[in-house]
Amino acid sequence: MAxxxxxxxxxxxxxxxxxxxxxxxxxxxxxxxxxxxxxxxxIGEFHPDVELRPGLRADISVPKGAGPFPIMxxxxxxxxxxxxAKSHQxxxxxxxxxxCLTINxxxxxxxxNPFPAGLDDCIFAARWALANGARYKGDPARIAIGGDSAGAxxxxxxxxxxxxxxxPIRFKAGVLIYGLFxxxxxxxxxxxxxxxxxxxxAYLAGGYPALxxxxxxxxxxxxxxGAMPPQFIICGDDxxxxxxSHAMAExxxxxxxxxxxxxxxxxxxxxxxVWMLSASNDSLRKLFDFLHRHV
Numbered sequence: 001m002a003x004x005x006x007x008x009x010x011x012x013x014x015x016x017x018x019x020x021x022x023x024x025x026x027x028x029x030x031x032x033x034x035x036x037x038x039x040x041x042x043i044g045e046f047h048p049d050v051e052l053r054p055g056l057r058a059d060i061s062v063p064k065g066a067g068p069f070p071i072m073x074x075x076x077x078x079x080x081x082x083x084x085a086k087s088h089q090x091x092x093x094x095x096x097x098x099x100c101l102t103i104n105x106x107x108x109x110x111x112x113n114p115f116p117a118g119l120d121d122c123i124f125a126a127r128w129a130l131a132n133g134a135r136y137k138g139d140p141a142r143i144a145i146g147g148d149s150a151g152a153x154x155x156x157x158x159x160x161x162x163x164x165x166x167x168p169i170r171f172k173a174g175v176l177i178y179g180l181f182x183x184x185x186x187x188x189x190x191x192x193x194x195x196x197x198x199x200x201x202a203y204l205a206g207g208y209p210a211l212x213x214x215x216x217x218x219x220x221x222x223x224x225x226g227a228m229p230p231q232f233i234i235c236g237d238d239x240x241x242x243x244x245s246h247a248m249a250e251x252x253x254x255x256x257x258x259x260x261x262x263x264x265x266x267x268x269x270x271x272x273x274v275w276m277l278s279a280s281n282d283s284l285r286k287l288f289d290f291l292h293r294h295v
Contacts, residue, residue, distance in 0.1 A: 007276050008266070012238065015268045018195040022111065022202060025195075026082045036273045037090040041097040047136070048085075049106075052128045056121050059085040059104040060136055061096035067137030070144065070172070070295040071129050072100040075122055075158075077149030077177075077270075079199035081110050088148075091273055098288035100295070101138035103129055107154070114205035119216055122158040126169050144173040144295045146232075148272060149241070150199070152179025156219035156248070160227050171229045173294040175287060177272050178235040181220040181248050184212045186241065194240055194269070220244075223251040230258040232290040234283055236267025262286060 002010075014032075019025035045062035052058055063069050072095050076088040085092065085104040092104035107121035130140045147155040155174060162169040180186050186196055201208050204217065215222035231252055235245035242263070249261040264271070267279050274280050 002276075004277060007274065008268075011271060011274055011277075012268045015194075015270060020195070021198070022081045025079065029078060029082050029087050033087040033089075036087070036275070039275065040090045040093050043093050043096040045136075046093065052125055055108070056124065057085070057106045058125065059089060059092055059106075061093045061102040061104065062136050063096045063099050063101065067101070068134065068139035069099060069101040069137055070142035070291070071133045071138040071140065072102045072175075072291070072295075073122070073126055073129050073143065073145045073155075074102055074104045075107065075145070075147030075151035075154045076104070077147065077151045078109070079194075079196070080115075080118055080150045080153075080203040081199050083109075083151075088273065090275070094284060095288075098284075098291070100144070100291060101133060101136055103133075110199075111202040111205060115203050115207060115211065116216060118203075119154055119157055119161070122154050123162060126158060126162055126171075130169065142172055142295045143169070144175065144229075144291060145171050146175025146177070147179070148177035149179060149269065152176040153181060153183075153217075153219065155179070156181055156228070157216050159229070160215060160219055160222045163227055173229050173291060174231045175291070176231055176233045176245070176248060177287075178239050178241050178245065178269055179233075179248070180241050180244050181218060182244065183218045185247070186244065187212075189240070189243070220247055220251055223248070223255050223257070225255045225257070227255065228252070228257050230260075230290075230294050232260050232262075232287055234262040234264065234272075234287065236264045236269070236271055236279075238266055239269045241269060260290060
């Protein structure tokens with residue numbers, strides 16, 4: 001088996017070679033998901049491909065025990081155009097192993113379904129979780145939302161939108177794993193290694209560039225007092241999106257929103273799923289401790 005240093009070097013090399021187009025990105029993620037999902041933990045129940053409504057499905061991971069369990073609505077990364085509940089299957093099960101009924105959402109992807117389709121799916125799924133979570137031993141009074149990369153963007157945007165709705169949902173906690181929260185700022189930086197421009201154009205379609213500053217796209221623009229529950233923000237210091245985590249933490253500080261910011265040395269984008277890395281396991285322990293304290 002490769003050493004941890006060799007694995008880390010391979011992950012970093014992959015992140016430095018961005019996919020040139022959406023089919024390539026989807027293929028890259030699909031190719032890697034077998035290794036990332038290996039050695040899945042034992043949990044109470046696993047319900048794949050549960051239909052929440054026509055065209056919207058989720059994998060549901062249930063912890064061991066009688067419950068009721070806090071609910072985690074998890075939104076996978078992939079630049080709004082790639083990834084799936086399957087690419088993040090083990091991660092969803094790890095949340096369940098840690099005690100959360102986990103709804104790992106297969107929201108619609110661009111360019112086939114451009115903005116706001118994916119965000120609308122996340123908002124619908126949050127309401128579905130409240131109405132249906134008890135069927136899977138979940139406690140609707142204790143619900144959190146989280147995601148990685150574009151999934152963290154959607155988690156932040158959905159949190160703010162649902163909190164401002166006439167029929168609001170008040171999440172107990174949020175988990176933001178190497179997310180992007182100010183899309184124009186990311187596009188304006190010199191590091192183009194993630195090819196975000198391609199993803200943003202596909203996501204916004206005819207709304208590009210007019211919608212770039214819309215808080216549903218760049219949720220940093222809507223962070224204010226009371227807009228978000230306590231937030232767990234984490235990113236590696238070798239990640240092009242590191243400034244985004246700093247910016248979100250600073251916005252939370254100014255708004256008086258409780259938060260934790262964790263910067264992980266030498267870790268690149270996507271590391272949280274690379275279970276072979278000790279930093280991944282340590283980060284997940286900190287994340288689950290945060291959830292145990294807040295949800």
